Amino acid sequence: MESMPERAAVGTLLRHVLELLDGDVAKVYDELGLPGYRPRFSPYVRALVADGPASIRELAGKVGVTHSAASQTVAQMTRSGLVAVEPGADARQRIVHLTPRARESLPVIEAEWAATEAAARGLDAELPMPLADLLTQTVLALRRKPFRQRIAESGLDVTPGE
Template sequence: MTTLSGSEILGIRLRHLLELLDGGVAAVYADLGPPGFRPRFTPVVRVLAASGPSSIRELARAIGVTHSAASQTVAQMVKDGLAVREPGEDARERIIRLTLEAERLLPALETEWAATTAAAAALEAELSYPLSRLIDEVLTALDRRPMHRRISDAVARLGS
């Protein structure tokens, strides 16, 4: 039986790490009581709570995700009654704002966010190198040279 090394299963290990982190946060949301609130809603809610109604493009830029990812998250929030879409100045643009239900959740969410920040800092203190710093470095490296390019270059080298 072949045993795969860490670099060979990097994506699997990263997904598992994300499942552990998101699962812990989701469990806290369940404990605090916002029914159906998902960790992926957090950045959108935080931006809207701090900045007020925003377009999908503004949200995506503020939270550092693609337009598509922000749009999908907002669509689920609208479905769950946490956000509404309103027409923008441009007929193609939609402005997103929090519903009263979402605004009522803000005090409990603020408590959770502060606790999550403290827990993340404590986790990083246990590590030999801060995970947040490593993630920043990985994202910067992938901005310089995307994974697709790296794999294509490796295929060309291996095929030669």
């Protein structure tokens, strides 16, 4: 049996869950003939299909990640031939478009997304509460009171040394 991360190591547990989920989804993409397609690409593809070309900043907002994270993912997608990036009206702005290769792959991507949603519902049925609900509540709680503040309240002096 594979070992489990220590229960108190919440960050390690979260990374482990993400590795288990994303690793299997990536295997499915390989089996469906899309090697190198990463699960993190799908929210961007879906946003571009739904709303058309967008700036990296707009994509970051739609996907719910930082501009930096969106920029890194778009760079990976560009290298994979899934998106093309062109200058926007503002010289600092870059507009992201799906490539013909990405559009040809949409039926597979959409079928996998639907299957993943069904699999997630099955997983949720085994859990005390749906995983997405738990994670959403966790994000909201951390926005109300950041983890750093919670650490400081535990008694650890987190003021910078002098």
